[in-house]
Structures are given as C-alpha cells and as structure tokens.
Amino acid sequence: MLKPVYRENRLKKVIDVNVPQPESFLAIRGIRLTARDKEICVFLQQWRYANVKQLAKKFGTSTPAMYRRLDKLCRASILKHEKVLADKPGVYRCLPKGRMLADTNLPPVERISEHFFRHTVAAVDVALALEQESPRLLSEQELRSDKGINVFSTQKGKREHCPDIIAYMPDGKVVAVEVELSAKNKERIEGIFRWYFQRSEYHEVRYYVPGEAMAHRILSYGGSRDYVKIYMLSTMREWKPPQKSLEFGG
Structure with a gap:
C-alpha cells in the first residue's frame, strides 16, 4: 500500500492578510506562523531582500524582536540569512517555503x-x-x-x-x-x-x-x-x- 506523499504546497493554505484571521493559523517544523510572517515574506519577495533594521522599520518593531522572529523563520527553512559584503549587514531572502507563504508569483531570488x-x-x-x-x-x-x-x-x-x-x-x-x-x-x-x-x-x-x-x-x-x-x-x-x-x- 502506497503511503501518502506530503508536499510543501500544504503551505498554500496560508491566509489573505487583508481578511481578519486568527493570529496563529499554521504550524510547521515547530514554528507557528502568523499573518506577520506572511507580510514579511511578501515584502522580501517584493524587494528581493532586506536587512533586519529595514524589516524592523517596515513593521514597526524593535530590531531585537525582529531578529528573533527572523531567526525562527530561518531555522524553519522559510528564510535565509546571507552576509554579502563584509562592511554591510547581512540580508534575508525567501526560500521556497517563504515564496509559497508569500504567494506573490514573483520570481525567486536564487542568489544575491x-x-x-x-x-x-x-x-x-x-x-x-x-x-x-x-x-x-x-x-x-x-x-x-x-x-x-x-x-x-x-x-x-x-x-x-x-x-x-x-x-x-x-x-x-x-x-x-x-x-x-x-x-x-x-x-x-x-x-x-x-x-x-x-x-x-x-x-x-x-x-x-x-x-x-x-x-x-x-x-x-x-x-x-x-x-x-x-x-x-x-x-x-x-x-x-x-x-x-x-x-x-x-
């Protein structure tokens, strides 16, 4: 008997951020995703990538609080942090799960x-x-x-x-x-x-x-x-x- 195959497209169940929803709506790999996580992924897909200070400014939170959230998203393989230039802060970009969560149909950023x-x-x-x-x-x-x-x-x-x-x-x-x-x-x-x-x-x-x-x-x-x-x-x-x-x- 064949076992069912579970694919990452289960993330397609994400919410529309314009429609009121419960704060927590989906759990994956020990992280509970929220509407804010979707908004972060949408922003990163729109602008390709951004650093933690830019994301904190965008979403009106402190840099340490944003860093903690981004770290969790990275550990869940939703985002990736990359240090590109030695004299500049590293940036975050969406991995395939993050792109699914964003659901923007914008092209991926495979490398910086x-x-x-x-x-x-x-x-x-x-x-x-x-x-x-x-x-x-x-x-x-x-x-x-x-x-x-x-x-x-x-x-x-x-x-x-x-x-x-x-x-x-x-x-x-x-x-x-x-x-x-x-x-x-x-x-x-x-x-x-x-x-x-x-x-x-x-x-x-x-x-x-x-x-x-x-x-x-x-x-x-x-x-x-x-x-x-x-x-x-x-x-x-x-x-x-x-x-x-x-x-x-x-």
Whole structure:
C-alpha cells in the first residue's frame, strides 16, 4: 500500500492578510506562523531582500524582536540569512517555503549578486522613506514581472529601461524613482531622460543619489527639467543646487 506523499504546497493554505484571521493559523517544523510572517515574506519577495533594521522599520518593531522572529523563520527553512559584503549587514531572502507563504508569483531570488547588493539595499531604504507619503509602490521586481506595465517588456532581445520604483501618490501623481549609486556616462543618462520625456504617464522623476557630485552630474545631463527632482540618500530630502551669489560692481 502506497503511503501518502506530503508536499510543501500544504503551505498554500496560508491566509489573505487583508481578511481578519486568527493570529496563529499554521504550524510547521515547530514554528507557528502568523499573518506577520506572511507580510514579511511578501515584502522580501517584493524587494528581493532586506536587512533586519529595514524589516524592523517596515513593521514597526524593535530590531531585537525582529531578529528573533527572523531567526525562527530561518531555522524553519522559510528564510535565509546571507552576509554579502563584509562592511554591510547581512540580508534575508525567501526560500521556497517563504515564496509559497508569500504567494506573490514573483520570481525567486536564487542568489544575491555583490554587484547589485548596495543598489537593492538602497532601494529598500528609499521605499521605506517613500511610505511616509502613503503611496502605493511598485518595485522593479514587480514591474518586470507579470504584474508590471507593458512598456517594460523585452523588445528585440533588449530590455527597456525600467524605474527602480513607481509611486502612485494619494493626490493622483505618478512618480518614477531612480536610485543612482554609480556614475553612468552622459549618453546613458541622457537616454534615460529621453525615455521619460516620451512618456506622459509620469508627473515626476525622482533621483536618489549619494552625494552632491552625483547630483550635479544628473543636473548637468538633463536633470534641470522641472519634473526632475533630486534627493539625497543620506537625508531622503530634496536637494537644491546652491544659488550663485550675485556680484555687484562698486
């Protein structure tokens, strides 16, 4: 007589976080999963990965409390913690069980690239700052998936430009967000601005940069247009170029 086979898809019984449910709804490997665990997995799938401080900020809890919860999820093989760069905190990403729990249909993150690591972590910081303005956010992960917009599809074997984040503001404004950490050449920056100029759906383009040198570079290559705003990553506040002092003859 064949024994029944139990597969991980039993996790498909997870709840919809938008519907009131009992706090504890599913037990697996000694851990009792809650709606908050699902929300953590959804967030990690949306943004690829995040560190403990970012997750604590997102869910309004202390870093030690979030660390304890993440440690339990890692021991249950729902999440994985990885140290990518020696000078940066490690990050958490979803394993197959975590992806099932999230149930977002977003592509998996099988490995973390050192090349994109700093950019992804910065994009999460920007997303958390943007949430203070109460928008609906779409990540690049979502935009390049089936949830995204048709203009971001691959054409002739080459991917079109895609914002790092799109923010749908409460006032109806649509904001495209670019997180710029490395110095792109003039042609590439100007090409991105031409791409935005041809699309009327965006009311504003925000560039988040690490310093004034990058801000001036963006400004000089087309960022002086009225709909382009430049923000500093260190403060998450809009940057304005210094006004040149007027010299008056004696």
